[in-house]
Amino acid sequence: MLDPRRFRQDPEAIAEALKLRGFELDLATYHDLEDARHKLQTDVETLQHERNVKSKHIGVAKQRGEDIEPLVAEVGDLGARLDELSGEFHRVQEELHDFLLHIPNLPDASVPPGESEEENEELRVWGDRPVFDFEPRDHVEIAGTSLDFEASVRISGSRFSVLKGELAKLHRCLIQFMLDVHIAEHGYEELYVPFIVNRETMTATGQLPKFEDDMFFVRGEIDRFLIPTAEVPITNMVRDQILDASELPIRYVSHTPCFRRESGSHGKDTRGLIRVHQFEKVELVQITHPDASWEALEALTNHAETILRRLDLPYRAVVLCGGDLGFAAAKTIDLEVWLPGFNRYREVSSCSNFVDFQARRAQARFRPNPTARTEFVHTLNGSGLAIGRTLLAILENNQQEDGTVRLPEALVPYMGVEVLRF
């Protein structure tokens, strides 16, 4: 959520800034709501004050043993008027709050203009794309029967996967490898978290209220959702907390499954492991001091890149343009791995700084020093990395003519072999 004060001060400037991401702010509605809110709040608080004062008089009079009837009569229909006005006030306040919850974060000044991923800006390219003296296959062909979509369709439907044997093991080893690096070398603390979360949690990180249709809903006594990313439970570790400045930065890493409806992507990426309803991810989250978040974004991105480099996977880093930026992000750097089977780069990690946008929704604060007022922390996250896509990148980049796959050195100790045969 954006700062309501900043909003009040200069809504036009906010509208202008949001244009970069292609968001048209409804200023007329905003002004109507804000004006109504202001008037109602003043009126309601005046009436409440009046009621409080009179009630106190009654209390004092009663204690003295005086007749309180005239005083009670004096209060008259104050309660009724107050009920009516405060009802209206709360309706407007809620409407305004809901309006603000649907507004995306402001793009950082360094975010390039643009409408779609076509206009993302390439930051750097790493590694040599493999050259094959045969026609490279895609991961579905390479994995053969180890990737059993016939089974996953029977079990669940389209956009799920069943991995078998060595392929399933490689999947597990990738998770282990990534966790090991981030914990031992990058200073992250590992978390095990719930995969089913409540509405408040989903609202704090920005998935709700706007993107409810993209989420898997779990029916029950209270509304719950399957997490679309570990960012959701991890960032909510600090929801409603007042941290001590000395606790920052907090670095968490967690491996979780991620569940996505992919509702708007019918017919897109239907082959293989690229876009599925359930996939695994090792996620990095940082909670930082507001002054430290941009530096932290660089560090976090580098932590994710380290995994790609250790796995000898050619990749590039791109800055997302305004139009491609996610709802809650102020700036995002995507890491895209080269996929020979598709002859293109595909996203394996998305590293974002949300500045205080999520923190404000989550009421995640810290105290700069023992006597100071609280301030919102900054939150960041990035995949380190998406497991399924990394897995297929390894298959496709390291395939050999005979259909075997040579493992990157970093994985050999985990797998116990150097070459996989499917």
Added chain:
RNA sequence: GGAGAGGUGGCCGAGUGGUUGAAGGCGCUCCCCUGCUAAGGGAGUAUGGGCAGAAACCCAUCGAGGGUUCGAAUCCCUCCCUCUCCGCCA
């Protein structure tokens, strides 16, 4: 799933209808005292909002939401959560 007990500030904890945003303690901040250490004395110390900030003033908040009342931390209802015992279970 059954029975019971609870949810109050950073923490512990008092408070069953009236100047209670909340006693007391711990912790923390500042000051004083003390030749180190230990200890002592004083003052301060919730969050958000009205309102960019400061002061003053005002409003809201005692798990959440409703209700009763002139007035609710306190009474009533619904929900959520925690703990104890029993049952069940990996």
